[in-house]
Amino acid sequence: MEQAPSDVQSPSTHRVSYPRFLMRAISAATDGSFLFYAWMTGLTAVFLVGVNAWAHQASSGMINTHMTDHVSWGLYIANFTFMVGVAAGGVMMVIPAYLYKDRKMQDVVIIGELLAIAAIVSCLLFVIADLGRPDRFWHMFPGIGRFNFPMSMLTWDVLVLNGYLIINLHVVGYLLYMRFLGRKPNPRWYKPFILLSIVWAVSIHTVTAFLYQGLGGRPFWNSALLAPRFLASAFVSGPAFIILTMIVLRRFGGSRMSDQPMNTLVKIVRVTILINLLMVISELFTEFYAGGAHTSSARYLFFGHGEANALVPWIWSAIVFNIVAAVLFMKPDLVKHTKLLVTACTLAFAGAWIEKGMGLIVPGFIPSTLHEYVEYLPSHLEWRVAAGVVAFGLLVYSASLKVAIPIFRGDMRFEQAPPKETAEK
Amino acid sequence: MTEKSSGLTRRRMVKGLGATLGAAAFGAALSPLFRSSGMNAAELMQRHYKELTPADKQAVIERLQAEAKEAFGVSISIQDPRPTPQTKFVYAINLSVCNGSGKCVEACHKENNHDRETKQSYIRVLEMPKGTMDMEQGNTTYNHTVPSPDKFYMPVQCQQCDEPPCVDVCPVQATWKEKDGIVVVDYNWCIGCRYCMAACPYHARRFNWKKPYLPAEEINPNQGYLSNRVRPQGVVEKCHFCLHRTREGRLPACLEACPTGARVFGNILDPKSNIRWVLENKRVYVLKEELGTKPSFFYFFDK
Numbered sequence A: 001m002e003q004a005p006s007d008v009q010s011p012s013t014h015r016v017s018y019p020r021f022l023m024r025a026i027s028a029a030t031d032g033s034f035l036f037y038a039w040m041t042g043l044t045a046v047f048l049v050g051v052n053a054w055a056h057q058a059s060s061g062m063i064n065t066h067m068t069d070h071v072s073w074g075l076y077i078a079n080f081t082f083m084v085g086v087a088a089g090g091v092m093m094v095i096p097a098y099l100y101k102d103r104k105m106q107d108v109v110i111i112g113e114l115l116a117i118a119a120i121v122s123c124l125l126f127v128i129a130d131l132g133r134p135d136r137f138w139h140m141f142p143g144i145g146r147f148n149f150p151m152s153m154l155t156w157d158v159l160v161l162n163g164y165l166i167i168n169l170h171v172v173g174y175l176l177y178m179r180f181l182g183r184k185p186n187p188r189w190y191k192p193f194i195l196l197s198i199v200w201a202v203s204i205h206t207v208t209a210f211l212y213q214g215l216g217g218r219p220f221w222n223s224a225l226l227a228p229r230f231l232a233s234a235f236v237s238g239p240a241f242i243i244l245t246m247i248v249l250r251r252f253g254g255s256r257m258s259d260q261p262m263n264t265l266v267k268i269v270r271v272t273i274l275i276n277l278l279m280v281i282s283e284l285f286t287e288f289y290a291g292g293a294h295t296s297s298a299r300y301l302f303f304g305h306g307e308a309n310a311l312v313p314w315i316w317s318a319i320v321f322n323i324v325a326a327v328l329f330m331k332p333d334l335v336k337h338t339k340l341l342v343t344a345c346t347l348a349f350a351g352a353w354i355e356k357g358m359g360l361i362v363p364g365f366i367p368s369t370l371h372e373y374v375e376y377l378p379s380h381l382e383w384r385v386a387a388g389v390v391a392f393g394l395l396v397y398s399a400s401l402k403v404a405i406p407i408f409r410g411d412m413r414f415e416q417a418p419p420k421e422t423a424e425k
Numbered sequence B: 001m002t003e004k005s006s007g008l009t010r011r012r013m014v015k016g017l018g019a020t021l022g023a024a025a026f027g028a029a030l031s032p033l034f035r036s037s038g039m040n041a042a043e044l045m046q047r048h049y050k051e052l053t054p055a056d057k058q059a060v061i062e063r064l065q066a067e068a069k070e071a072f073g074v075s076i077s078i079q080d081p082r083p084t085p086q087t088k089f090v091y092a093i094n095l096s097v098c099n100g101s102g103k104c105v106e107a108c109h110k111e112n113n114h115d116r117e118t119k120q121s122y123i124r125v126l127e128m129p130k131g132t133m134d135m136e137q138g139n140t141t142y143n144h145t146v147p148s149p150d151k152f153y154m155p156v157q158c159q160q161c162d163e164p165p166c167v168d169v170c171p172v173q174a175t176w177k178e179k180d181g182i183v184v185v186d187y188n189w190c191i192g193c194r195y196c197m198a199a200c201p202y203h204a205r206r207f208n209w210k211k212p213y214l215p216a217e218e219i220n221p222n223q224g225y226l227s228n229r230v231r232p233q234g235v236v237e238k239c240h241f242c243l244h245r246t247r248e249g250r251l252p253a254c255l256e257a258c259p260t261g262a263r264v265f266g267n268i269l270d271p272k273s274n275i276r277w278v279l280e281n282k283r284v285y286v287l288k289e290e291l292g293t294k295p296s297f298f299y300f301f302d303k
């Protein structure tokens, strides 16, 4: 192995170059075209609407949500669950890039890692949005609170989610800084973490599935297939979103990207979307063929129960989206047809959002454990809060991409001479 | 100044202005938070129930009493009775005589200072067709004269499981099982994540979606720290077998209110208790036995 160049630099120079790296990053994240400003301003506005809605919820109670003692989790936890999948799905770029040493993928793998970071940030915000007592959040901190580990699956989830966030922040931060300095990254400082992040990505979604899967009193969730189903749909929604990002970057960011990584991702989704469908069919077969009391949630979800059928249109849309997307992904040269590709990815993403969001969380509570049918659809307030969280995630994602892409392209470099800043184009 | 650098300064200024405006808007958006009352440093920093020294506990109780006085204008007294050694509380209901009148539901509502607007109670009564034990056939929203001849009635409340799933899942240990078998919640420690509500197979847990509303004259002033004191907003609560009564040798409010004598309550470790006699001589069963929750709550039929 060649001498790792990053060790050569003395710490004192880092003291100069690292702050400059941060300064350049901040300035790049806030500079851009009119379109970029418009996008970021719009997101900020939505985020602020969400903050305001949440502040109302926190002060006057969650009575203005449509959650009840019967359906005690709703849109927030649904989105949380889905976002964990998106975060885990980012790893589908990391595997080809590093395990299969796909050089072209290595050039763009940062998109997946940044998506993971932004998605985890949204996840954590969704958990906070769902708390009845956000002021007591610190009770969950190990050390100063009372952390019910290892009994409570939620404590496991807190650990793995934050762990995943930290691993990805480290990898991304390190690689970007090295590229900024124009030096070859030292594999010792990132390779082990990348391998760890692959295992960890699986763990975040498995643990999140265990949150539900382990509850004996909720037959709809109490299925051994839940964790594998979660993973399969994560490996649909994550890559689908990354493909969409690449298309946007190519169109508006003037990014020179080869088709090859996108093609790899399309190949991945082509398979995972079918695996996901297969598992859904297997679940449904067990539910409906055997019949009995355990099928009442599934029956409610797909066909409604008397007057109560709020989720029926949702789930059938998801099924149609998934099937159409699966068929589109079969097309061998899909990458060449941008419009079709966008449609396929959007449908796959939306399908997973319904199926792994509302379609999974809400029927777990309907009928209730005493077999009462109390329905749930999110209130205005809940939609506003959720939109705010998603907008914040997109802000993080957009700003970090704005910084990362020029660095990876080599357009943004550390100069030894005091910075003669030229205005960004 | 060169043209380039003046452009740069202008850009900086615009950015600074943007950041300032953004921060101001953020503060404005958050402002409803600061309007919320009832928050103070002492309550914010309060430790978990099990970590409170007797002096701490005294201070907390005095604070709560003072707050109640201020909010409602009535004097309340909060006690904190601890479990009696050699006691394990068990409940049983005779389904042959329960007539579905819902008097227990009402008594619970009053005893436990429940929110008046939502008619909250820890008990739900299922009306079931005779000839089945399938809860799917049950109905909780009946409102005709009871009892209906082809029906039987099954009140459900916290089953005080020996293997409580709600306790296992709580991320912050805000809920636990006490020595006498009662599962309690520390209302000042619960973070309101509602994981326990998802875990409970008996619909025993309730959430305070808002600050409970109670007219001053309807408040029950005899309160327990871990039981019927007026709950804060945003936390979970549940049936506690009226521990502020039962630990002092009295009976639960729901039992006292029952017009048919269907309810039997007592210490299973006491060989002379009624409850012991019922468990030894009747064919009793528990709800959802297959889940392995081991309820301390039994049902039986006379004939």
Ligand code: SF4
Binding pocket: B169, B170, B171, B172, B173, B174, B175, B185, B189, B190, B191, B192, B193, B194, B195, B196, B197, B235, B236
């Ligand atoms: S709602 Fe409260 S008692 Fe229930 S699991 Fe969450 S913190 Fe624990």
